[in-house]
Amino acid sequence: MRAGREQEQQQQQTVREEQKPSRAAEEAMPAEGTRMARLWEREVGRLPPKRFADAVMASEEFVHSLGIQQRLWNHKGAVNSISFNSSGSLLLSASDDETAVMWNLDEAASTLKFHTGHGNDVLDAQFMPLSDDRSIVTCGADAEVRHSQIQEGGCVPTNKLAGLRYMVTQLAVQPGSHTFFSCVEDGSVWRFDLRQKSPRKLFKCGAVRRFDYLSGETMKLYAIAVDPRNPSCFAVSGDDEYVRLYDTRKIDLERSKFGLPVEQFCPQHLVSSKKLGITGLAFSQTGELLASYRYDNIYLLSREHGLYSNDFDDIHSQKLPVPQTFKGHENKQAVKGVNFLGPNCDYVTSGSDRGHVFIWRKKDGELMRVMKGDKRIVNCVEQHPTEIVVASCGIDADVKIWTPGDNENSSPARFHEVCSFFSLRYYVFDMDCYVLLLHCLSSLV
Template sequence: MPAEGTRMARLWEREVGRLPPKRFADAFMASEDFVHSLGIQKRLRNHKGAVNSICFNTSGSLLLSSSDDETAVLWNLEEPASALKFHTGHGNDVLDARFMPLSDDQSIITCGADAEVRRSRIQEGGCVSTDKLADLRYMVTQLAVQPGSHTFFSCVEDGSVWHFDMREKRPRKLFKCGAVRSFDYLSGDTMQLYAIALDPRYPSCFAVSGDDEYVRLYDARKIDLERSKFGIPFEQFCPPDLICNKRDGIAGLAFSQTGELLASYRHDNIYLFSREHGLHFNDFGGIAVEKLPVPRTFKGHENKHAIKGVSFLGPNCDYVTSGSDCGNIFIWRKKDGELIRVMKGDKRIVNCVKQHPTEIVVASCGIDADVKIWAPGDNENPSTARFDEVDSNPSLVRSTGSDSDCSAYVLSARFDSSSSSSDDDDDDDDYDDDDDEEEEEEEEYDDYFDDDDETDGDEDQKDDEWRYMTASQQNMYGQFTSPADRTVQ
């Protein structure tokens, strides 16, 4: 029998029936062996544009993806060839798609850059009917579904938050998110919203974030619009050094099972907030900024060019993961913020990383028109850069550009310097599969990464950032002026 507590011992216990499969999976996913053993198991190809969101159903038997091509795809992970692809009815990029509870996974809601929220219903025989639930006039950036209910929330580019009940004819606008001018007063200005997330312990409580540095928490049962047309948050979070700097935004949010809250800043790092970091909890108006507790920080990714999610991994939210502008997936240990794995997940940008609800599987998506399934065991060359000690690794460099006062780690090379040349060749061969399809995708990417502009300095940098964005992302950031006048937030 292998030594107690080792991976081989757990495998032996599982094989002889001493360790139930679920307990084995949980124990393995909580270990760093899980993180270091992930590799690409399969690629799901059916979209013709960037994939903006992915979502597992409750059992994990199905995966739902949405894309710039205005479609959604329902994947059976055991039989990917039997995927159901359907047009959502949107007239622009589909930014988010979710399963509705209590529908046997036959009802799917979507939102998009065309300002619509829509429902698609899968009929017998695979036919899909769609209907418009609302036209909210501005881009609808994300959805959040209340588990075990007929209801969900949406956040909108104009700063509004809406509540939908599928048993009612019309949605209800809860409030508009006001810009912070002081901590006891919200001005008449609104802010763009990028993300919304529900607290799994209290489904009526949710967090929103957008184009400033604050995460706001609300309780849908206690929103008082009699005092103001703006919703008053019951708590706010912000790292002490970013308070009132008015130069950043938050693109992704995620709650842990215990109510910890991840926030991914667009020009800074990812931060982990808990109750003791709250500005109201600390009576911020009465104390100095330097006395506020500092949240745990996760450094390494870049989040300037596209709206990216952030997620937990592991049965007890043991790890933190995010995509990056460099095309990699970053995984940090939650308890100390140490970066322990970087995996090549996309040619250019990874938008979203999600964990399977029950199995040792992770899915990712990005600018590439596919969804990648990661798992331990026999799989494709994982094509990863693995960093045991970030500061000493030559493939990571410090960046201290004008976008952020805080240093960030950025990749200066695609692969770890320890990767063998044969590994690189294998990965290149893998990406050269289906040459015609890849050439078609490259033509689409030329619009994002064309470097013909001969301008210099900041103007050139701003124009490069502009090219990374899709039309809907350009609209989200309000960039309608000439390249010389653009200021990417």
């Protein structure tokens, strides 16, 4: 027995010696905490691919190394919305040319282009859950909400779910369901369930008079977003300075046609700023809320900034906490979205009227990067759900794909190719070859 254990220990020691990197490889190992160190950990199996991608996207190196890898062309007008499917294998874009396009990013090519049935600009397009990415909902400037179903062979019949008289500006899908919401320029919010024949009008968003008294007037709505932690809650914004948070379980239409929000948000210094409007909303994984103000800045709002929570009856007698502010971009023309970047929403990003993509650090609002993303206006920036990829769109008729690298003509594509090669499931990793890999990667990035 003892002899057997000794023999086994000797064999294990031999294996360890064989796997031990050479002196050259040890000297070439990157410093701990760097992007190259994370790559090395991934290649030797110490860091799973998802954790590797998260670690890179959470780093400031990621922000500073972003460059355009691909330009996706198949639209004939401005691109108004982009969205990834849940796995990130497909990207969906919608355009002024009344079409929607599905893109395969691995091949940098469109897999399907179809006419949505809209008679004017398509303002938003979203994949529906539980459909194997074959069910797509759209809304447009023609006041319609439509449903498209992709069939075998590429045929895409569409049907009108609602004609609402006024422009339908944005959609928000409830995760893991057949349900989505829409906001309309007449101030109305609608709930759609694809299992039911007709949509339901939830309420009209009333204009605010003296902070919390709803007047008989309505307001234009520009943005709607569902809280991923609590899908029964959603926020809307429009042609005034308030973000309104609603809970579908607490909407009482029998008492009033106007929905009463469970919370309202507005930075204190903007209360009663009638010239403002909010064009973009986004929830973080922890329920924080980004609001992009027209003619002003972007603000990060949480529960502590709620006007109801703070009993904010008199704006002159109570001082609210100041929300984190993100400055520098311009939001005066086309409707701008706003979004988080990073696995833990480490950064905030937005387009701008001058054709740039802006990225700020969330924790302190510091502007980290300004990148040229369009000849005139960037409207939307979206992050891939699992990989180190960002997409943007705007007035140009293309979609830009951003990955780590300096520009679209050099490192990003080759960096991706090298990393993909060394990510194969079955291979023999020779530590001496790691020296060569490091030299290759360092020349690319």
